Amino acid sequence: MTITANIDSSRPVATLINVFTVAPERQQELVALLARATETTMKHQPGFICANFHLSQDGERVINYAQWETEEHYWAMRANPEAQLHMTEAAAIATDVQPRLFHVQSTHARP
Template identity: 80%
Template sequence: MTVTAQIDSTRPVATLINVFSVSPDRQSELIALLARATEETMRHQPGFICANFHASQDGERVINYAQWESEGHYRAMLTNPEARVHMDQAAKIAHDVQPRLFRVQSTHQRRTHRDAGRP
């Protein structure tokens, strides 16, 4: 079963948003490394839900939007030696890495025709 990111303020997940600053000529390399690390290691860690990678159009940033079942699961992954190897490799490509955990506070969607008349 494939699980995708669900942004929902009622779900008690730990959301990691990690901003990597990178040289435009290395952006693709960083995304490839992060995708490989996720397939080989991160997705097998207890509590992992999903990871998504976003490339800025100017080539200078990569955003990792990931979800973990809990902050504890995320913190446990940080102590895993195999995961650390991948994180250290990413830190060598990027010139700044800023991981932060977040909680979804509010979500908003465009209303559809089916929503007409509903509050």
């Protein structure tokens, strides 16, 4: 069964967009680590909604698009020692990490 993110601008959620810069030969290693961390730790944290990983075609970026029920849930996850371990491992693979929280302003889809 495939579960996809439903981007909904009608409810206030904390949206994380985290841009990882990575050497192309390490892109798959990073996304495998992020997926494993999500399955073992992140999705079991209170307030977790979803996580999606996007790989740039040039191999130099991995984008993590994740949503949490509230900003407080996001910050609680960041304080979790197990989550911190995964974030440290990801930062050791990436050459740059740029996490930012966003609010979904609007969505547009084809009918």
